[in-house]
Amino acid sequence: MPSRFAIVVFPGTWSDVDWHHAITNVLGVDAEYVFHKQSTLAGFDAVILPGGFSYGDYLRPGAIAHLSPVMRSVIDFAAGGGPVIGSCNGFQVLCESGLLPGALMRNRSLQFRCHPQNLLVERAATPFTSLSSVGDILSIPVSHGDGNYYVDPEALALMESKGQIAFRYCDPSGAVTEDANPNGSLNNIAGITNEAGNVLGLMPHPERVVERELGGTDGLLVLHSMLESLHEHVG
């Protein structure tokens, strides 16, 4: 059976259309919008929580969105081993919902940042990075004001030891440096997974770099990895 992606839409979400374009027009795979009031994800093989400012980021980014009916289904979907990817605001929602540890605070600069960003692949054994190798350098843009990842030291040590860090901000040579960190994230963390590896949250936007004319195709690596893992899973 062909794969179907669910793209969750909260009020204030704005990367939904970009993901839809990337999956349907570029990848040629079925994707549907799932409104936040919907409470079932039956029939979907993967779930995307896109970027944006759900509920205006009022109170705290993701704080209100994680209470939406659809999030109960996302939690169940993840518990069943289904792949869930949250980018930007989606990452913030995943942290608020407890599917991922930690929190995303205001950028260290106190300013929004939108620019191309180098990422170091730290873990290739996930459904989102399986087509890459550890040590690969990807260029995937960031566009956020609250991407400063924080988690307490004990949890961080545990995450590091269990290989839950998927991506770190790095310079063009792959060095993980302070200068390459766009937001002040702990240990230059750009993306993390849950312990099982089927839930990924990352601040950068893979859906924005899926066509050469838009400045790169490294985002396709994430999408193709997901697709391949779904085929393996089904096959």
Add this chain to the structure above:
Amino acid sequence: MPVTQATLETIALTRAEYDLICQKLNREPNEVELGLFGALWSEHCGYKHSKPLLSLFPTTGDSVQVEAGQENAGVVDIGDGLSIVFKAESHNHPSAVEPYQGAATGVGGIIRDILAMGARPIALLNSLRFGPLDDARNRFLFEGVVRGISGYGNCIGIPDVGGEVAFADAYSGNPLVNAMCIGLLRDGELMSAAASTPGSVLLTVGSATGRDGIHGASGLASRTFGGGENDAEMRPTVQVGDPFLEKVLVEACLEAAKSGHLEGLQDMGAAGLTSSAIECAERGGTGLEINVDAVPRREEGMTAYDVMLSESQERMLLIVKEGHEGHVSEIFERWDLSVSNIGTVTDDGIARIFENGKSVAAVSVETLVAAPRYRPGGSRPSYLDSLHAHPLPPEPHISIAAQLLVNMLGSPNIASRRSVYQQYDQEVQTNTLVKPGAGDAAIVRIRGTKKAIAIAIDGNGRYTYLEPYAGGAMAVSEACRNVVCAGGTPLAITDCLNFGDPTKPEVYYQLEEAIKGMSAACEALGVPVISGNVSLFNESAGEAIYPTPVVGAVGLLDDATTMLTAGFSNTGDFVLLLGEPATGLEGSEYLAHEYDQVSGQPSINLAAEVSLQKLVVALADDRLLVSAHDCADGGLAVAIAESSIISGYGFSGDVPSNDRWDAALFGESPSRIIVSCAPTDADVITRRAEALGVPAARLGTVGGNRFTIYDVLDLPLVDLIDAHTHGLNRALGMG
């Protein structure tokens, strides 16, 4: 009871205007009615001083579907069943008082103008001007405005794809914040802000109405600042934006517009419910009844006057076909928005306002919108002759040429704007092919077609100050030239006319001459004005800003793959100058920055400009160019250096000179474009230039890691990159 002078001052009407109202009504207006007149006869809504001049603009063209002044924004056809909607608007006065909210609500307002046309907003740009950054207040305004644009625009998911920032003494205390929005429409989706059918229902949706912004149009936008502490007292007339609500409104209103249940759609912007509703009735040739009790409010005790004049943000007025209210309500409920039925469209041409079941105002729509027109008459400013004749500083020794180039590249008006635009989401919607900093215009592709649009916004107050007619013509020419440098054919322009107090003859002269110059350029280039706004009374402590027409231009690329950027791209490519070499230093950034001197008489030859633009569009279409960059602020040396800096390719060559060396390097005569091309294409480019009468001179070659102008300067490219990259932060004291 005769009206008091204090009341008239509050609503910014003159005694003569009051008498005119009485004469038209054949009685004295009551308080609510007077409020309606104050808003609709304000400069901001009524264009009292500018309308006769605006009629000079060419507004029609083959592709123009909605002309300037007809609706909330103009519309041009781009083929394939698609149209582009765009408009620019100023939010200068609110930003001077409260920079974050002033700029944020400026972005919000221009987005709603595009939304009211039924169009999906696809790009934002902005044009900003401030006083020099060595002043703490100017830094506060600059940083606050940028944060406001960032905070509001990013939340809505519309890419901010370009713009400009400039600094000059003349904007201290009165910054300019002009925002432009572009929308995309499919055939059949165009909405009108008209209430044409009696019986149709008026629904409001969005924010509840508060006391914020009352008298914003009449009191804030249509007056000058005293320059003292009292300006801060204007702060309560600046509204507070809610970008989340705006985002939800965009989605819900676009759904409603497509549903077929709406007859009209209108933004509640300046002068709030008053201007939005009355303008709809005017367009429809109808009247209306509004029950202010039905308008949701934020606070108790608001009067009919308050409700009608509030400028609370994020509100839209829907004109709904009779009996379709329920369907419309359902659409908005899905987005957790509630609509309020506040009135109906009537057939008698009277605007009637009811409160507690009683009529509190009843005036004919025709009278309300018939603001008086003034042509106060101008007189040529006396400063012009002395500044035109002002002698140039002595020619410096050529040994400082390298240092001067570094200084210029690091100057606040020329240095990289990265620290500004990296605060804006430039790529959401994933159609931005050319982002800020890479080309002379932003390029946004039109998905589902091979097409793209090129968009630029540009102005130069210094030129217009020194020669208003030429400055106006140069603003239009440069915005279109920027579009051409991206490979686009200019379709139409929008404008923000930022000027001082038009009741002063010298300011009126500037306004009139600038508009004449703009019109001449529009005629010559074949680009109509399809929308715009006028911001007058930009003065602080009695001093007017530089007269500053800002022009937003949109061009079409039939094939997006013919697009051009400004950076050199291949070692060995030839660099050519298309256009006449510069003579003179009039109005240049060089004189302003290095000598603190604003002098000379800028001029433009429109015939030469037309030929140059025609040439570059044709060369781009035939893929003969690798890069194209307008030779503008900072002159030829700065333009070549920018093409080097953008992509990190060095340059070596000559610059043609038939004047003093600093004029050759830094003179800013218009109608010049720097291009790079494959060596094998240089001859054909030169021949085609000759055929159109455009001078073409080979300047040099791309390559290496140095920037060399033979016998003048020779520098490591990294020195130029360093100055350009960090110039703005250094000016802010952060470098």
